[in-house]
Amino acid sequence: MTLSLSHITRRFGKTEVLRGIDLEIDKGELIALLGPSGSGKTSLLRIIAGLDWPDAGTLAFDGQDWLSRSAAERKIGLVFQHYALFPHMKVRDNIAFGLNVLPRAERPGKGAVAETVDRLLSFLQIAPLGDRYPAELSGGQRQRVALGRAMAIQPRVLLLDEPFGALDAQVRRDLRRWLRGVHDSAGITTIFVTHDQEEAFELADRVVVMNEGRIEQTGRPDQIYDHPATPFVARFLGLNVELPVTLNAGRIEAHGLDLSALPRRAMPDGPATLFLRPADILPLPDPNAPFRLTEIASTGALLRIVAEDGTGCRIEAEVPRRAGTRLETGMNVLLRAEAGQVFPGSAQGRATAPAAASDITHALKENRP
Known part of the structure; x- marks a missing residue:
């Protein structure tokens, strides 16, 4: 029983x-709709739920x-961020509500x-709470x-709109693990909206990254994390160090950077932009290297460092504190670079998705509209 959306368009004015x-x-499947505010996640969820209708496109479930x-x-199940429980009803009456309002023939x-x-x-796992009122419960309960x-x-499909957004961090983490177990046990097709990357990656079978009303990329969490298909996805997933580089026979080159760990890319020669996560940049002491450490700050587990060269290039990196004991300011x-993603174009906001990237990235891009 497949849920199929095709060319869905929605306008407000x-x-x-x-x-x-x-x-x-x-x-x-458990699908996460991931993206910033205004990307269209909740609008899409409302259309699936039957609370809104598209201006164009089709929506079918099992061919219907x-x-x-x-x-x-x-027959959709809906869970909202702010619970929407009936305060005058006990827990068991809240749970029974959907059954009690069915048409008489189906009730x-x-x-x-x-x-x-x-x-x-x-x-x-809330059996002792059946006779309590919502006001007597914690947010997680x-x-x-x-x-x-x-x-x-x-329900045929379960929809969750930012289900843990109103809870504190520890409760969110606990409920995420619990929800994954519930999903696996019940086997209900589930779609949830979130702007929290950790939540999407921990819970979902597939992640749908949305931006400005479009799907930027769809894939398994590890695929998207390791192989972002567009500059937007790279930035959204924490690859916030952007460096101008050159592609030469598939190799990524830049002065003062060791990029030998990065694989060859099937892209045309010329200028490109390399996207890196701070945690994927390893500073190695070298008196002949052009970069100099100008800042070192400890967060307890990590050292956050800043390195600059004589051209004004400034790069921030993170290393485990115990692995950075040899690092000193002025060194x-x-x-x-241990890992990264490259796109043709300059670093001044004009990088574009690769026309012929690696096989994995190309396969991922086939999911884009």
């Missing part, structure tokens, strides 16, 4: 918030046209409803109740 979205989601069906007919009997609620309370209410109707260093 003159503003185009979705610009031709193409996406296939298989049964049982969902755009001709209401939200209730699609289970009271015994069946109670059995479903008890099963979900146990499954979601409320989110479990919200998930139980969404699952009670046995000349050779900067070795």
Whole structure:
């Protein structure tokens, strides 16, 4: 049972918030829609849920046209960031709500409803909380109740909109692991919206990176992390050191940098931009190297360093504190790149996605609209 979106477009006045979205989601997948605010994630989720309709495009589930069906007919489970629980209802009544409002012909009997609620309370590990009111629960407990209410109707697709955004960091981490276990046990096709990269990468089978109403890249978390397909994805995923380099017979070259660890790229010769994560830059003491350490600061586990050369090039790097004991301010260093991504074009915002990148990157780009 595949959820298929084709050429989905949505406008609000003159503003185009979705610009031709193409996406296939298989049964049982857990998909993360990842991107900054305003990228179109929630707008896309609302269209899937039946709370909004596109101006163009198609949406089908298992070959059936969902755009001709209401939200209730699609049998969608929805979980919001702020729970949206009924404060005057106890936990078990909140969970049972979706079943109790079904049309009479579809509504289970009271015994069946109670059995479903008890099963979900146990499954979601909140069995002792059934007779409490939402105000008596923690944020994490409320989110479990919200998930139980969404699952009670046995949805075809479960949609979560920033489900952990209102919780503190430790609770978010705990609930992420818990939700992945719930998903694997229940086998429900799940789509969740987030702007948190760690959350998307830890939870999702595939990540869909969105920007300005478009899908920039779709792939497994490790694929996207290691092989960002566009400069936007590279920057969004922390490759925030951008350096002008030269491509020469597939090799990446730059004065004062050791780029020998980077693989050859199937790209034309000429100027390019190299994107690096600070943690992938290793400073090696070398009295003949052009870069000099101008700043060293400890965060406890890491040393954050700044290296500059005589041309005004300034590079920030991070190294484990215990591995950087030999580094001192004023020392000349050779900067070795352990990993990175390169795109044709200059570093002044004109880098573009590679026309013929490595096989992995090329395969990833085939998923773009």
